[in-house]
Amino acid sequence: MYAYIIRRLLMLIPVLFGVSVVIFFTLRIIPGDVAQTILGTDATEDALAQLRKDFGLDQPVMKQYFSWMGGVLVGDFGESMRTGRDVLPDILNRFKITFELAILSAIISWIIAIPLGVIAGIKRNSKTDFTVRIISLLGVSIPNFALATVLILVLALTFSYSPPVGYVGFFEDPIKNLQILILPAIVLGTAMAGAVMRMTRSSILEILRQDFVRTIRAKGAKERLVIFNHALRNAMIPILTIIGMQIGVLLGGTVIIEQIFSLPGLGQLVLTSINQRDFTVIQGAVLFIAFVFVMINLLVDLLYSYLDPRITYK
Incomplete structure (x- = not known):
């Protein structure tokens, strides 16, 4: 029984990895600028650039993914782009x-x-x-x-x-x-x-x-x-x-x-x-x-x- 439970828990790894890949990259191919959506059309370029930097949106997509997953592995799902809360x-x-x-x-x-x-x-x-x-x-x-x-x-x-x-x-x-x-x-x-x-x-x-x-x-x-x-x-x-x-x-x-x-x-x-x-x-x-x-x-x-x-x- 315990061996079965351990095997099933290990199967969580590829399943959650697949889900994380799908949801992360699906969101990234949606048209539109996230920073523009959050700050509005009146935001200056400096403000947009600062927001992208704060949330790592100016980094390559793969780097963004591994940075996010690195946090998830230690229980840190990141901060909300809207509220700034965990x-x-x-x-x-x-x-x-x-x-x-x-x-x-x-x-x-x-x-x-x-x-x-x-x-x-x-x-x-x-x-x-x-x-x-x-x-x-x-x-x-x-x-x-x-x-x-x-x-x-x-x-x-x-x-x-x-x-x-x-x-x-x-x-x-x-x-x-x-x-x-x-x-x-x-x-x-x-x-x-x-x-x-x-x-x-x-x-x-x-x-x-x-x-x-x-x-x-x-x-x-x-x-x-x-x-x-x-x-x-x-x-x-x-x-x-x-x-x-x-x-x-x-x-x-x-x-x-x-x-x-x-x-x-x-x-x-x-x-x-x-x-x-x-x-x-x-x-x-x-x-x-x-x-x-x-x-x-x-x-x-x-x-x-x-x-x-x-x-x-x-």
Whole structure:
């Protein structure tokens, strides 16, 4: 197990290196002068030259890259071109909000998707099954931003309710924190639930056809024990795979939802930095998201062995 974990952690090196190369050089080929964008059209040549020098933009591109990566290797992601603050603390502060939103969305998704998926798998081709399949298809098909907009409009016009603006930490005020995050979490969780629901249904159907399930039923086991103690446990591996992928995607894909609900998360930070051409923040945020995504996949792989003792890592 430990040897497997070490190998997977070593695999982080080429993955993060590739991500760093792609994001760094992609930003450098975007047309336009970064210094001009930051200082505006009225800036003097001396001011532009000084800004380029301060951020190393006057250096060759390869030298800029190795200088940036040298800092990353020791935990220094550089300074924001806009604010002058260190990039990493800003990323970590914003990431806490995005992470909380992603986890709450995932919990909502599991509460909705797994029970309905199990019911649909047990009652195959019934009215309940068709209803669940339609719900899951709607969840997968409706874009997040459209659902968020409709939800806000319905609440505002019908109940004169509008989502709270800003963010309050969970430990500062748990009730206020939940009020702020519940609507965006419902929007994201609904989209996640569609895919998890479909995967749960198909996995349950496949497991229920297995010989060991027929053997357990033949021994007189109660149907509830057959479903939850045996079928669902064995069906959780593909379900866990798609859940892990969705959480990873959520951590980097909440940009629009955070913008709609005015949440100061990592997605909003990236979007603002793109609009402001703040290269150091964009580079650091994308690299950090890639790191978290890979670590979530590693955690999911390790959970496989817990769910199925036959799976071992050497």
